[in-house]
Amino acid sequence: MLYLKPGTPALILAPMEGVTDAPFRAFITRSGGFDYCVSEFIRVSGHPVPEHVFRRDVPELAHGSKTAAGIPVQIQILGGDPGRMAESAQNAVRAGALGIDINFGCPAPTVNRNDGGATLLKYPERIESIVRAVRDAVPAALPVSAKLRLGFDDPEAIHENAKRAEAGGAAWITIHGRTKTQGYIPPAYWKPIGVVTRTLSIPVVANGEIWSLEDFKRCREDSDSIHFMLGRGALAVPGLALQIRKELGLEPAGSGADLRFPDLPGARAWQEVFRKYSEVQPSEKRMKQWARYLHSRNTIDWWDRIKGLGSTSEILTHLGQR
Ligand SMILES: Cc1cc2nc3c(=O)[nH]c(=O)nc-3n(C[C@H](O)[C@H](O)[C@H](O)COP(=O)(O)O)c2cc1C
Numbered sequence: 001m002l003y004l005k006p007g008t009p010a011l012i013l014a015p016m017e018g019v020t021d022a023p024f025r026a027f028i029t030r031s032g033g034f035d036y037c038v039s040e041f042i043r044v045s046g047h048p049v050p051e052h053v054f055r056r057d058v059p060e061l062a063h064g065s066k067t068a069a070g071i072p073v074q075i076q077i078l079g080g081d082p083g084r085m086a087e088s089a090q091n092a093v094r095a096g097a098l099g100i101d102i103n104f105g106c107p108a109p110t111v112n113r114n115d116g117g118a119t120l121l122k123y124p125e126r127i128e129s130i131v132r133a134v135r136d137a138v139p140a141a142l143p144v145s146a147k148l149r150l151g152f153d154d155p156e157a158i159h160e161n162a163k164r165a166e167a168g169g170a171a172w173i174t175i176h177g178r179t180k181t182q183g184y185i186p187p188a189y190w191k192p193i194g195v196v197t198r199t200l201s202i203p204v205v206a207n208g209e210i211w212s213l214e215d216f217k218r219c220r221e222d223s224d225s226i227h228f229m230l231g232r233g234a235l236a237v238p239g240l241a242l243q244i245r246k247e248l249g250l251e252p253a254g255s256g257a258d259l260r261f262p263d264l265p266g267a268r269a270w271q272e273v274f275r276k277y278s279e280v281q282p283s284e285k286r287m288k289q290w291a292r293y294l295h296s297r298n299t300i301d302w303w304d305r306i307k308g309l310g311s312t313s314e315i316l317t318h319l320g321q322r
């Protein structure tokens with residue numbers, strides 16, 4: 001099975017809409033930290049998503065659905081209509097997708113009002129029918145997975161929802177250990193993930209609030225899982241993924257693994273890293289967005305000095321000066 005093998009530990013880069021875009025995926029997978037990435041969600045609303053939209057939004061599809069470092073990118077779709085989700089998944093496969101993930105966790109009001117994401121956590125039977133429709137629509141060799149929160153407002157909902165996703169044919173599920181109502185407020189609850197891990201016969205990926213090796217170890221213990229997904233922690237503490245891999249007994253993933261992150265917060269130490277990022281990321285806004293994540297966990301001490309700069313080259317010049 002592509003992406004995730006039952007019994008083999010894995011570390012996955014979370015989908016983060018507006019953050020983990022193709023340039024970021026190209027960059028971060030050069031560190032060897034991740035076994036696969038999940039694309040930002042692609043929304044299925046009034047019509048099935050056509051092939052060209054998948055190709056535009058996930059340019060890796062033109063390269064075997066892998067980043068330049070050879071790390072697979074799974075396509076994530078979001079929506080509430082089984083037929084349109086199934087047709088969209090078929091279009092994604094025609095565009096080159098190697099697998100499909102279904103988003104049942106997005107808390108955004110616009111998405112929820114339009115019958116997608118976390119709102120579906122209130123309807124276990126719909127989770128099953130959406131997963132089944134997508135599963136039946138794509139070739140059996142391509143995995144279909146689901147990403148869930150613990151519930152919409154009731155964290156107990158995960159138990160029924162997880163069983164329904166499995167019954168619908170999910171090859172694995174990822175659980176973000178919070179309800180929709182809990183949004184992103186810490187903590188994440190990993191123990192209920194453990195109950196699901198022990199109940200289902202498919203793999204369960206544990207996700208939420210892993211910012212340090214200590215968090216990871218507690219998450220591993222509570223979730224009883226060997227599969228983990230890193231979101232904001234992957235940006236704020238980019239060296240963490242390799243530390244976790246070591247703990248899991250995993251070698252760096254992909255070809256090359258030529259990106260290392262400095263232990264020092266000073267600007268000069270990071271200049272080379274940002275220069276490599278600028279090779280793939282044209283947007284200085286996205287560059288500053290990443291710096292803000294680094295700053296949020298005190299990984300760097302120079303955010304205040306670059307936040308007002310207006311171009312990538314100014315940022316790089318500034319980093320070299322300090
Ligand atoms: C800015 C942002 C965008 C996100 N976009 C998506 C998305 O497109 N699809 C999805 O399934 N989850 C999305 N998530 C949720 C993350 O994948 C992840 O489940 C969540 O951030 C918890 O993990 P973390 O604590 O490691 O960040 C997003 C989260 C953030 C903060």
